[in-house]
Amino acid sequence: MMKYLSLIIILAGAYLAVPLQFGGNDYVIGIVVSALTIAGIAVAWAMLGNLGGMISFGHSAFFGVGAYGSALLAMNAGLPVFPSILAGGVIAGVVSILTMPTLRLRGPYFALAMLAFAEIFRILAIEMRWLTNGSGGLLSIPRLPTVFGFDFGSRLGGYFVVLTLVLLTVFVYWLIRNRPEGLALRAMHDSEDATLVVGVNATRLKAAVLVVSAFLTGIMGAFNAHYINFLEPDYAFNGSWTTLAIVAAIFGGYKTLWGPVAGALIVYLVDQFVFKAIMPSGHQLILGGLLAAIVIFSPSGLLPWLASRFRKEAGDAAHP
Amino acid sequence: MFDLVAQSVFSGLLAGAYYALIALGLALVFGTMRIINLAHGELVLLAGYIAYTAESRFGLDPLAALPAAIIIVALTSVIIYLLLTRIRVDREINSLILTFGIAIMLTNGILMIWSADIRSTTSGWYLDSIIIGDTLFAMNTEILFAVIGVLVVGAVWWWLSKSWYGRALRAVSSNRDAAKLMGIDPRTTEILSFAVAGLLASIAGIALYSGKVIEPSLGHSLTIKAFIITVLAGLGSVPGVLIGAVLIGVAESLTATLWSSALQGLVSMLLFLIVLLVMPSGLFGRTRRRG
Numbered sequence: 001m002m003k004y005l006s007l008i009i010i011l012a013g014a015y016l017a018v019p020l021q022f023g024g025n026d027y028v029i030g031i032v033v034s035a036l037t038i039a040g041i042a043v044a045w046a047m048l049g050n051l052g053g054m055i056s057f058g059h060s061a062f063f064g065v066g067a068y069g070s071a072l073l074a075m076n077a078g079l080p081v082f083p084s085i086l087a088g089g090v091i092a093g094v095v096s097i098l099t100m101p102t103l104r105l106r107g108p109y110f111a112l113a114m115l116a117f118a119e120i121f122r123i124l125a126i127e128m129r130w131l132t133n134g135s136g137g138l139l140s141i142p143r144l145p146t147v148f149g150f151d152f153g154s155r156l157g158g159y160f161v162v163l164t165l166v167l168l169t170v171f172v173y174w175l176i177r178n179r180p181e182g183l184a185l186r187a188m189h190d191s192e193d194a195t196l197v198v199g200v201n202a203t204r205l206k207a208a209v210l211v212v213s214a215f216l217t218g219i220m221g222a223f224n225a226h227y228i229n230f231l232e233p234d235y236a237f238n239g240s241w242t243t244l245a246i247v248a249a250i251f252g253g254y255k256t257l258w259g260p261v262a263g264a265l266i267v268y269l270v271d272q273f274v275f276k277a278i279m280p281s282g283h284q285l286i287l288g289g290l291l292a293a294i295v296i297f298s299p300s301g302l303l304p305w306l307a308s309r310f311r312k313e314a315g316d317a318a319h320p
Numbered sequence: 321m322f323d324l325v326a327q328s329v330f331s332g333l334l335a336g337a338y339y340a341l342i343a344l345g346l347a348l349v350f351g352t353m354r355i356i357n358l359a360h361g362e363l364v365l366l367a368g369y370i371a372y373t374a375e376s377r378f379g380l381d382p383l384a385a386l387p388a389a390i391i392i393v394a395l396t397s398v399i400i401y402l403l404l405t406r407i408r409v410d411r412e413i414n415s416l417i418l419t420f421g422i423a424i425m426l427t428n429g430i431l432m433i434w435s436a437d438i439r440s441t442t443s444g445w446y447l448d449s450i451i452i453g454d455t456l457f458a459m460n461t462e463i464l465f466a467v468i469g470v471l472v473v474g475a476v477w478w479w480l481s482k483s484w485y486g487r488a489l490r491a492v493s494s495n496r497d498a499a500k501l502m503g504i505d506p507r508t509t510e511i512l513s514f515a516v517a518g519l520l521a522s523i524a525g526i527a528l529y530s531g532k533v534i535e536p537s538l539g540h541s542l543t544i545k546a547f548i549i550t551v552l553a554g555l556g557s558v559p560g561v562l563i564g565a566v567l568i569g570v571a572e573s574l575t576a577t578l579w580s581s582a583l584q585g586l587v588s589m590l591l592f593l594i595v596l597l598v599m600p601s602g603l604f605g606r607t608r609r610r611g
Binding site for chain 2: 055101102104105107108109111112113115116117119120123124126127239243246247250279281282283284285287288289290291292295296299
């Protein structure tokens with residue numbers, strides 16, 4: 001009951017309070033949209049990390065492919081923007097099939113092989129000028145449309161779209177996690193051999209999670225392309241899409257459902273509004289420090305740490 | 321055409337010996353402790369910036385900055401080790417994330433201290449070119465650090481296989497408990513291995529500064545290059561590092577000459593993925609399961 005109540009309060013806050021409070025301030029809304037974009041990537045990344053047990057350093061590849069895929073479909077094929085965002089995600093999901101040989105690799109090798117893929121995609125986006133216009137980038141990408149008189153192309157409109165996308169991403173994650181396959185995947189971390197014995201096809205499940213994670217990351221990239229209306233390879237395939245998502249997910253707790261979202265909001269908003277004001281250059285120093293500190297002091301992340309603190313205190317109060 | 325290819329292979333060989341310097345520290349720590357130090361490239365870059373400060377502030381030759389660079393970088397490297405020992409669970413992945421965080425800190429620290437401007441050496445000798453055998457061109461710095469690179473690889477190989485501490489390190493890496501019983505303190509040897517990795521990064525950083533341009537965001541790509549070479553070499557093979565580095569150097573150089581310089585990065589990434597997926601133990605490594 002508590003759970004549903006808090007969910008309703010959060011949803012009401014996100015859909016009503018934030019727009020009412022900051023709706024007129026494009027600067028604040030812009031930064032919140034960026035934070036939510038990173039939250040979306042962080043959830044998709046954490047899904048692969050938690051369910052698949054695989055830490056990827058190459059999610060910027062899927063973000064960039066989704067962004068370019070959707071932008072090009074909307075510009076060259078005249079696809080309406082919302083279907084084209086969906087198509088961008090599908091393209092990213094299909095492209096992730098190319099990276100599947102890396103699923104055979106263990107932990108760090110997988111992480112760095114994905115990084116190599118991200119680098120390859122970035123170079124290809126620069127070199128395939130006939131398709132992507134190379135480093136010149138894509139200009140005037142169609143913006144989000146006006147539907148029923150509401151302009152989704154505005155900053156506030158973008159906020160509602162990205163908020164909904166992030167919530168849908170969390171919902172998809174939740175659905176998969178609660179399916180038998182999700183349980184099998186999580187059991188796989190403890191012992192891959194044991195799950196093989198009970199008849200789980202580990203590689204096929206991992207591959208499926210990779211495709212879904214790439215699809216969801218691609219959707220965020222596609223949204224971003226139509227939101228900022230401009231793309232270039234060094235922006236769309238920038239490693240910081242991965243870096244920020246990793247910091248956010250690890251900080252919030254990548255094994256929890258809401259940890260990555262909470263982590264992205266806290267890390268990005270505090271970074272932009274506080275650290276950036278204190279030290280204009282090099283403010284990401286603190287993000288690196290946070291990441292290092294969380295790994296050392298609370299490897300499961302902030303939300304589990306808070307939860308255990310809360311439980312402890314509640315326990316202390318009950319038994320003084 | 322022949323001249324062009326010969327020049328390209330020659331440049332590639334020199335670049336390879338220099339790449340070996342960059343990769344050696346990462347390969348040493350990876351080979352002995354199975355830890356990938358994602359901040360290694362930043363350590364190399366830090367040494368480069370120390371050389372820049374020595375040159376621009378005090379008018380010293382970049383090479384004269386080596387002692388200062390070694391002290392600072394080796395100390396930083398040991399601090400990284402001490403932080404890594406605090407990891408309690410899931411050591412493999414968490415050490416990756418921890419060093420990733422440290423790399424972000426170092427990059428931004430460098431950015432704050434030295435600003436985002438591009439720096440390069442001002443002493444002319446390093447950048448002067450010499451001609452070998454009438455046709456092959458090279459900068460003095462390329463020749464110098466190629467020679468140093470080969471010597472350093474030889475020295476590290478000797479250290480690991482012949483000296484007491486080197487052998488102790490290998491003993492700890494193959495069986496920690498047995499090494500303890502033989503009277504080896506694992507902690508001391510591991511600290512030593514990180515300090516040596518810092519020393520190697522310092523030499524690489526001076527080579528970087530005296531031959532190329534440096535900027536704060538460079539560290540990441542140096543780490544990637546070092547890791548690619550380490551994978552090509554295979555776990556625990558020191559001569560393999562030199563051969564892997566030369567392979568990358570020549571492949572990049574030939575790509576630039578025969579195809580396009582923009583595709584250099586593509587070739588080394590593809591080489592990396594192919595070796596990783598097809599020959600999991602690298603070109604020269606011991607057989608070990610990665611999948």
